[in-house]
Amino acid sequence: EHHLLQRQHRQRASGEDFQTVYRQHRPMVERSIAWLTRGARRVPYRGVDKNNNWLHHRVAALNLRRLLSMGLTHQNGTWALA
Numbered sequence: 001e002h003h004l005l006q007r008q009h010r011q012r013a014s015g016e017d018f019q020t021v022y023r024q025h026r027p028m029v030e031r032s033i034a035w036l037t038r039g040a041r042r043v044p045y046r047g048v049d050k051n052n053n054w055l056h057h058r059v060a061a062l063n064l065r066r067l068l069s070m071g072l073t074h075q076n077g078t079w080a081l082a
Contacts, residue, residue, distance in 0.1 A: 035062050 012018060036058060045052040071082030 032062070 013022075044054060045051050056061070067081070073080055073082060
C-alpha cells in the first residue's frame with residue numbers, strides 16, 4: 001500500500017543534503033535512545049497505563065538531567081540557561 005511512498009523516501013534519503021543533516025543529528029538521537037533504554041530493555045510494569053506513566057517520568061528525568069548539564073539554574077524565582 002505504501003510501497004511508492006517508501007521508494008520516494010529512500011530516494012530522497014540517498015541525496016547528499018539529506019545525508020549531511022542525518023550525519024549531524026544521528027549521534028544525539030541514538031544517544032538519547034540509549035539513555036532511555038539503559039537498564040530497561042523491557043517495560044517494567046504490567047498494563048499500558050503504568051508503563052506509559054513510567055515512560056513519561058523517565059523522559060522527564062532525562063530531559064531535566066540534560067538541562068542541568070547545559071547549565072540550567074534557578075535565580076530570583078526564574079529558570080535560566082547559562
